[in-house]
Ligand SMILES: Cc1ncc(COP(=O)(O)O)c(C=O)c1O
């Protein structure tokens with residue numbers, strides 16, 4: 001099936017053959033994968049999808065992979081959970097949690113994008129993959145490269161704490177720590193990507209890589225019984241995930257797999273790094289870069305490449321956006337853990353906190369269905385809760401000590 | 415010759431200054447503007463710079479000292 005038209009510039013519309021390139025040579029606009037929906041229509045059906053594997057690859061026809069899946073066979077198809085306890089707590093009728101905190105193999109939605117990028121790298125004949133990352137992306141690239149028996153180079157700023165890189169180092173990549181300011185390291189990595197022509201997942205492979213995020217959106221709709229929810233709240237860093245979930249929904253509509261689309265897409269960001277939500281609140285398409293200062297490290301992108309498209313997604317869908325303070329982020333993490341038994345990382349705390357505020361402000365009506373995108377696992381960064389949690393009851397090893405403590409507890413709560 | 419594809423973001427105070435002109439004249443950098451957006455209080459330019467490596471380094475440093483944000487064309491290459 002000839003399903004790909006190659007790449008297309010999102011700004012000037014110029015076409016390019018499918019290749020490991022990411023910017024338009026004419027206008028420097030970002031390139032995007034272009035599909036032949038006329039070919040896909042009728043071939044991709046609810047039934048064909050249901051007959052696929054229980055992973056993101058049940059949507060392979062709608063991803064930019066032409067050969068066999070090379071790595072990450074078990075990525076995706078994560079649980080969509082009816083979060084009734086949380087809904088009760090927030091006074092809402094219907095809340096769902098799309099739980100990518102248990103995405104296989106590295107516990108964040110980044111496995112979706114990386115599985116596509118690394119598979120595509122193999123398809124183009126590369127033997128080396130690379131990324132510059134301080135967290136989830138580094139974990140995932142190193143893991144998938146190991147699985148695919150590819151060499152991997154992971155670039156990190158030299159001042160990153162050692163603990164953060166262990167979950168990457170374990171897969172035996174070549175880790176390169178670069179001394180310098182964030183800006184210098186960032187620019188160097190761009191130059192390295194330009195010079196070495198490895199499969200730099202979020203640089204020259206970005207058009208393919210970012211398509212992987214669509215699977216998060218496809219799954220939500222399928223798991224809701226091929227219905228679109230009223231609202232989806234999405235944590236934003238570079239702004240790609242929210243844009244691609246929206247693209248996924250529109251593709252399902254184009255292919256006739258769903259009838260109407262009534263979903264409003266809402267952006268969630270930290271107050272200490274929220275340039276996309278600021279655009280939405282100020283109703284301007286001008287993105288003003290910020291210096292990140294937030295505990296939500298996995299969302300700390302100050303000049304997001306897809307910021308403009310994320311803003312447009314919220315606008316076009318009729319959604320909005322909300323910032324969360326560090327305090328609210330921790331509250332959000334604790335709320336989800338306490339009500340649903342799900343331990344998410346700070347990005348999930350941002351989503352829960354932003355959703356709560358949007359509900360309280362009446363932007364999201366309490367009687368409409370809401371999906372929260374929980375995109376990463378809390379066990380990776382327990383330090384964010386370090387000073388917030390403590391053992392409640394401390395006793396000597398005797399039954400009488402416990403009896404007394406229990407009586408105290410009961411008198412406190414009665 | 416080295417080349418650099420960058421996106422320059424200008425804070426409001428610099429919008430009216432002839433920054434690009436000085437980049438060309440004082441640092442002997444060849445520029446090629448591809449896309450830009452300039453509003454009353456904000457602006458950015460996506461362009462290619464070409465010069466010998468030292469001139470490029472000096473030019474970029476001068477831009478940063480002026481308060482212009484200099485990002486690679488991809489903007490954030492480092493992703494969390
Ligand atoms: C856990 C988590 N959630 C959400 C995001 C945001 O994704 P995007 O950069 O596509 O906006 C990221 C990474 O950037 C992340 O690591």
Ligand SMILES: [Zn+2]
Nearest residue numbers: 009012024027
């Ligand atoms: Zn273009």
